[in-house]
Amino acid sequence: MRVLLQRVSHAEVSVEGSVTGSIKEGYLLLAGSAAGDDLAMVRRMAEKIVHLRLFPNEAGKFDRSLLQVGGGVLVVSQFTLYGDARKGRRPSFTGAAPPDLAEPLVEAFAAAFEALDVVSVGRGRFGAHMKVSLCNEGPVTLWLDSDTLFPR
Numbered sequence: 001m002r003v004l005l006q007r008v009s010h011a012e013v014s015v016e017g018s019v020t021g022s023i024k025e026g027y028l029l030l031a032g033s034a035a036g037d038d039l040a041m042v043r044r045m046a047e048k049i050v051h052l053r054l055f056p057n058e059a060g061k062f063d064r065s066l067l068q069v070g071g072g073v074l075v076v077s078q079f080t081l082y083g084d085a086r087k088g089r090r091p092s093f094t095g096a097a098p099p100d101l102a103e104p105l106v107e108a109f110a111a112a113f114e115a116l117d118v119v120s121v122g123r124g125r126f127g128a129h130m131k132v133s134l135c136n137e138g139p140v141t142l143w144l145d146s147d148t149l150f151p152r
Contacts, residue, residue, distance in 0.1 A: 001037050001045050001105070002081040003144040004030040007054050011074045011134035013124040020130075021122025026071030027054075028134050032081035033097040033105040041146050042105050046112035048149060049073075054140055072120030075110040076132055077102065099127060 005027050012022035027049065033042075050066045057063035066073070079102065083091035096102065103126045113121045124130045 001146040002032045005142045005144060007137045007140035009135045009137045013076050013130050013132045015125045015128045015130055020125050021074050023072030023074045023120050023122050026073050028074045030076050030078040031106055031109055032079050033102040034082060034095055035097050037105055039108050042109045043112045044150055045146055046109060050116050070119050073113045073118055074122040076124035077106040077126045
């Protein structure tokens with residue numbers, strides 16, 4: 001699983017003009033799944049994310065987690081995180097899990113945040129053309145890859 005995490009003051013995702021998910025302070029999580037990902041790894045990734053200390057304390061140092069600040073998460077599926085542009089001009093997406101495997105994993109990823117008592121969990125719509133708007137706070141952006149965080 002790959003996740004592009006952005007700390008935001010607010011974010012929302014819409015499909016065909018209707019908002020499907022929105023949050024105030026928290027993380028926008030663009031999430032992609034690969035073949036070989038499973039529910040246990042998805043849960044580990046969610047747990048890692050809620051405990052990352054990316055929010056400032058009174059001295060301005062990263063010292064508070066998502067749970068400590070009562071922030072939300074907005075999970076948006078994005079298979080293009082597995083794009084491989086090493087050859088040619090059109091990226092290959094063969095590293096991404098096929099939709100029938102990826103959709104339940106992305107849904108389980110969002111549900112894992114609810115199980116971890118995250119205040120607000122928003123979602124995009126899997127497979128839809130989505131419009132995402134956000135205000136990146138900091139800016140703070142992290143690239144998280146399960147192969148690096150949790151070697152198999």
